[in-house]
Amino acid sequence: MQSLGTRRVYHQNDAVSTLPLYRSAPPLEVRLEDFEAFAVDRLRVLKAISDGLSRGKKPEEMEKLVEELWKTHMKQPKLSEAGNKDVISHFVLRLVYCRTEDLRKWFLSMETMLFRYRFKLQSPEAQRALMADLDLPYKAVNTAEFESVKDKVSQVARSIVQPPPTEDAKFYKVPFEEVPELVASRRVYIHQGNAYVAMNQVVSLVVTQFRSFLSKALILTNRKWTSSIKEQEKDRLTPIVEELSTSYLGPDYSQPRESAEISLKDIDHLAKSSFPLCMRHLYEKLKEDHHLKHGGRMQLGLFLKGVGLNLDDALAFWRAEFSQKVGAERFDKEYAYNIRHNYGREGKRTDYTPFSCQKVISSTPGVGDHHGCPFRHFSEENLRAALGRMGVGNRGMDDIIDKVRNRHYQVACTLTFEAVHGSTCDAGINHPNQYFIDSQKVLQSKLLEYMSIKDAEETIILLANISNCEPAHHVKQKNF
Amino acid sequence: MNPGEAENCREDMEIDGNGPEMPAQRHVDIMPDGFNANYLKAYYGKVFPHSDIFKWMCYGHDGKHPGCDPTYLSRREFSFTLDNDIYLRFQSYTSAYELESSIKEKCPFKIDIGPVYSVNPAKRHAYAQTGDNVFTPVERELIFDIDITDYDDVRFCCSGADICLDCWPLMTVAIKVIDTALRDDFGFIHILWAYSGRRGVHCWVCDAKARRLSNEQRASIADYFRVYKGNENSNKKVSLVGPVLHPFLARSYTDVLRDFFEGKMLLSQNILSTEEKYEKILDMIPDESVAAELRGKWQEMRKAYGSKDDINVVRWEQLKSLLCSAKLKHIQGLRRCIEEIIFSFTYPRLDMEVSKHMNHLLKAPFCVHPKTGRVCVPIDPNNCEEFDPTAVPTLSQLLQELNMSGSRADMDDELDRTSLGRAVRYFRSSFLQPLLRSCKEEIESAYNSRLQQSKNNLSW
Ligand code: SF4
Numbered sequence: 001m002q003s004l005g006t007r008r009v010y011h012q013n014d015a016v017s018t019l020p021l022y023r024s025a026p027p028l029e030v031r032l033e034d035f036e037a038f039a040v041d042r043l044r045v046l047k048a049i050s051d052g053l054s055r056g057k058k059p060e061e062m063e064k065l066v067e068e069l070w071k072t073h074m075k076q077p078k079l080s081e082a083g084n085k086d087v088i089s090h091f092v093l094r095l096v097y098c099r100t101e102d103l104r105k106w107f108l109s110m111e112t113m114l115f116r117y118r119f120k121l122q123s124p125e126a127q128r129a130l131m132a133d134l135d136l137p138y139k140a141v142n143t144a145e146f147e148s149v150k151d152k153v154s155q156v157a158r159s160i161v162q163p164p165p166t167e168d169a170k171f172y173k174v175p176f177e178e179v180p181e182l183v184a185s186r187r188v189y190i191h192q193g194n195a196y197v198a199m200n201q202v203v204s205l206v207v208t209q210f211r212s213f214l215s216k217a218l219i220l221t222n223r224k225w226t227s228s229i230k231e232q233e234k235d236r237l238t239p240i241v242e243e244l245s246t247s248y249l250g251p252d253y254s255q256p257r258e259s260a261e262i263s264l265k266d267i268d269h270l271a272k273s274s275f276p277l278c279m280r281h282l283y284e285k286l287k288e289d290h291h292l293k294h295g296g297r298m299q300l301g302l303f304l305k306g307v308g309l310n311l312d313d314a315l316a317f318w319r320a321e322f323s324q325k326v327g328a329e330r331f332d333k334e335y336a337y338n339i340r341h342n343y344g345r346e347g348k349r350t351d352y353t354p355f356s357c358q359k360v361i362s363s364t365p366g367v368g369d370h371h372g373c374p375f376r377h378f379s380e381e382n383l384r385a386a387l388g389r390m391g392v393g394n395r396g397m398d399d400i401i402d403k404v405r406n407r408h409y410q411v412a413c414t415l416t417f418e419a420v421h422g423s424t425c426d427a428g429i430n431h432p433n434q435y436f437i438d439s440q441k442v443l444q445s446k447l448l449e450y451m452s453i454k455d456a457e458e459t460i461i462l463l464a465n466i467s468n469c470e471p472a473h474h475v476k477q478k479n480f
Numbered sequence: 481m482n483p484g485e486a487e488n489c490r491e492d493m494e495i496d497g498n499g500p501e502m503p504a505q506r507h508v509d510i511m512p513d514g515f516n517a518n519y520l521k522a523y524y525g526k527v528f529p530h531s532d533i534f535k536w537m538c539y540g541h542d543g544k545h546p547g548c549d550p551t552y553l554s555r556r557e558f559s560f561t562l563d564n565d566i567y568l569r570f571q572s573y574t575s576a577y578e579l580e581s582s583i584k585e586k587c588p589f590k591i592d593i594g595p596v597y598s599v600n601p602a603k604r605h606a607y608a609q610t611g612d613n614v615f616t617p618v619e620r621e622l623i624f625d626i627d628i629t630d631y632d633d634v635r636f637c638c639s640g641a642d643i644c645l646d647c648w649p650l651m652t653v654a655i656k657v658i659d660t661a662l663r664d665d666f667g668f669i670h671i672l673w674a675y676s677g678r679r680g681v682h683c684w685v686c687d688a689k690a691r692r693l694s695n696e697q698r699a700s701i702a703d704y705f706r707v708y709k710g711n712e713n714s715n716k717k718v719s720l721v722g723p724v725l726h727p728f729l730a731r732s733y734t735d736v737l738r739d740f741f742e743g744k745m746l747l748s749q750n751i752l753s754t755e756e757k758y759e760k761i762l763d764m765i766p767d768e769s770v771a772a773e774l775r776g777k778w779q780e781m782r783k784a785y786g787s788k789d790d791i792n793v794v795r796w797e798q799l800k801s802l803l804c805s806a807k808l809k810h811i812q813g814l815r816r817c818i819e820e821i822i823f824s825f826t827y828p829r830l831d832m833e834v835s836k837h838m839n840h841l842l843k844a845p846f847c848v849h850p851k852t853g854r855v856c857v858p859i860d861p862n863n864c865e866e867f868d869p870t871a872v873p874t875l876s877q878l879l880q881e882l883n884m885s886g887s888r889a890d891m892d893d894e895l896d897r898t899s900l901g902r903a904v905r906y907f908r909s910s911f912l913q914p915l916l917r918s919c920k921e922e923i924e925s926a927y928n929s930r931l932q933q934s935k936n937n938l939s940w
Pocket residue numbers: 276277278279356357358360361372373374375409410413429430431432435
């Protein structure tokens with residue numbers, strides 16, 4: 001990886017390939033208008049990729065999807081303009097998404113996904129050119145060595161229902177660590193630590209390199225942002241980027257489980273902006289009392305799991321609270337088990353799913369319990385106070401209370417959602433996690449709106465000045 | 481806190497039920513079997529190989545070479561479970577003396593080894609205050625945890641935490657399959673297998689490149705080993721796709737699994753002896769009419785069975801010849817089904833989560849299991865058939881041996897007087913010494929290239 005781009009600091013695309021590696025921002029002049037518009041278009045592509053993944057689209061479907069998305073959003077009348085738009089939009093988003101761990105993570109995985117499918121759409125010559133550009137230190141396996149592994153390599157091909165390699169097939173011998181996805185699916189022959197990667201699999205190799213490069217670049221961009229850009233651009237770009245960050249909450253949370261992750265430090269913020277009342281209440285009580293009884297731990301714990309809090313973070317989260325009351329040791333002894341249990345790590349190892357509204361509403365909280373649905377289980381007085389704290393105004397309040405009196409708790413919750421978010425929720429609320437996801441969607445589309453209606457200012461930005469952050473470049477400078 | 485503690489937690493709870501008995505004064509010869517804190521104190525005092533564990537954990541960074549990293553050991557997490565149920569995480573030590581005296585003083589019921597972090601884990605809070613989130617695992621052995629309780633649906637002799645010599649060979653098979661792949665496929669060399677003290681085995685892969693694997697790379701290796709795709713509600717737990725097996729699976733099958741299943745397990749577990757058991761296997765046959773044909777044969781056979789051939793073997797041969805018969809060639813997946821049955825019964829079942837993350841804790845070798853009193857001794861993968869978990873030295877046995885020879889003051893190595901001596905010698909000669917040799921080489925060559933570099937810089 002250290003070999004990336006050590007030779008050329010300013011990399012110009014090979015004519016044969018239309019896929020840039022985004023090593024360094026080209027010294028292009030960009031109008032502020034384009035700066036934003038291009039970014040929004042690219043964001044649309046990335047968001048659609050993220051949606052496609054969360055719907056479980058297969059690789060072939062993703063390939064088609066990416067091809068179409070790219071045509072729809074990124075095409076420009078002239079080829080050179082399209083290339084510029086590609087590069088400009090990438091670097092703008094790099095700047096916007098470099099600023100927190102979560103943003104970086106999301107951007108990194110979506111850009112890598114985009115790169116992967118665009119790479120597959122390239123011609124073989126273009127692919128080879130890209131590999132050469134990446135300076136991958138791998139040599140094709142020579143004929144003698146190929147003979148020695150030919151049988152095994154063919155066996156692997158057959159095991160994954162691929163035609164056996166031809167006589168002149170090209171294989172690369174690489175450390176198995178470089179192609180984790182091929183190892184995990186047993187799609188390569190591995191011998192003495194080396195994987196034999198077929199030409200049609202090099203995409204994995206290239207993607208790994210791309211990802212690791214971009215990951216480092218994002219960290220450097222972040223550093224550069226905090227150390228200089230933020231200050232230098234305080235009159236032009238910084239307000240835009242900062243504004244974006246306040247209205248934009250992070251990665252796309254429309255993937256309910258597994259794929260999306262939230263981190264510990266975001267919970268506080270998310271609880272205020274996107275938790276339904278039942279969970280907000282539990283969360284606040286936990287912060288207040290540093291304790292929740294079993295029913296509350298289950299309801300909130302599973303919800304948080306559904307929202308994307310991983311096991312490690314969940315344990316850290318609960319421990320941070322509980323240890324203030326019962327001490328860390330007692331937490332480890334008595335409560336940690338329960339949390340792992342929710343994640344299916346203990347006992348029967350089944351995966352518990354977050355509770356639906358129906359389940360929450362039909363629960364029967366007892367003395368000292370805070371779980372259940374506030375619309376059903378709170379006194380009117382307490383409910384009014386709680387809604388007030390969520391920011392529901394007087395007018396909305398009476399509508400909601402009216403629904404509660406008629407025992408339409410979920411409708412009341414839906415009205416609350418609409419009052420708080422200032423947008424409709426046609427499907428209604430059926431699940432606390434759905435509430436969360438819908439809330440995030442609304443907040444995100446507000447961001448997109450913001451980006452596209454922002455007035456075009458006749459300002460010129462030298463893109464390279466603000467986002468040229470190439471790791472190899474830095475290393476090189478140090479040596480001199 | 482991390483997922484690694486699932487195992488710890490289970491074990492911790494076992495400690496609960498273990499009332500410490502403190503005999504006032506007992507004759508040495510009638511030491512009761514089992515486990516108590518006094519025995520453990522003596523064990524840590526006289527038998528436990530402190531310096532070997534220390535040398536291992538240093539990986540050559542023992543201060544003897546100018547290229548050593550003096551902070552290396554201090555960044556390693558140890559965690560102790562004490563007898564009064566106290567759980568101490570993030571312990572760290574800077575010297576052999578510190579480690580040894582802490583173990584002797586605290587007398588932990590269990591010692592777990594965690595990752596090497598970016599900073600001393602005991603001081604992580606101080607670093608957290610600087611605002612930089614620098615406390616993160618940077619090195620960790622690649623580990624595997626195989627627990628026989630995960631095989632409960634394919635062993636009929638015992639269940640839960642019990643083991644016997646009929647089911648233990650499943651662990652032997654797991655060691656063979658995984659060990660071969662780690663060496664031949666992944667090219668690892670420094671591999672330690674250890675008995676978990678009760679119902680399973682642990683594996684530590686200690687090569688430098690194994691210790692530096694990312695979580696993603698660890699997960700890819702764990703997945704490479706995974707063939708179970710089903711769940712509790714599906715009959716078929718193993719799904720093998722494609723017209724041929726991947727070379728790794730094919731080798732495991734022909735070298736280990738098939739012979740073990742046909743030569744041993746079929747008989748020792750009486751896999752086809754009763755209707756209840758053979759129905760399990762018939763369930764795995766994808767074609768209902770084929771299963772029905774076999775069922776008919778086997779029900780018939782039960783009535784008139786008089787042959788002196790073992791019924792399991794006879795039925796298995798019938799199943800195989802029917803599934804491979806030419807007249808059924810048109811039915812998809814029948815031949816593959818034989819392999820799938822054998823894989824379901826014999827293929828290693830790893831606790832995937834343990835292997836996937838760097839920050840998982842694992843019990844140190846040479847600990848004593850608080851329930852069984854047995855020492856977590858190393859297992860030689862080349863002779864793993866010979867390993868007998870029921871013959872592993874127990875705490876009381878070791879102390880007895882020590883006391884018996886107590887008068888012979890000429891013996892300077894306490895260890896050699898006990899039956900643990902062999903285990904420790906194996907640990908040293910087959911694992912530790914080769915490991916330290918290659919660690920030293922690595923430190924040396926890293927140091928030299930750094931030296932070279934700085935020379936170059938000067939000449940510029
Ligand atoms: S209706 Fe559902 S989401 Fe809304 S507060 Fe009640 S349980 Fe929570």
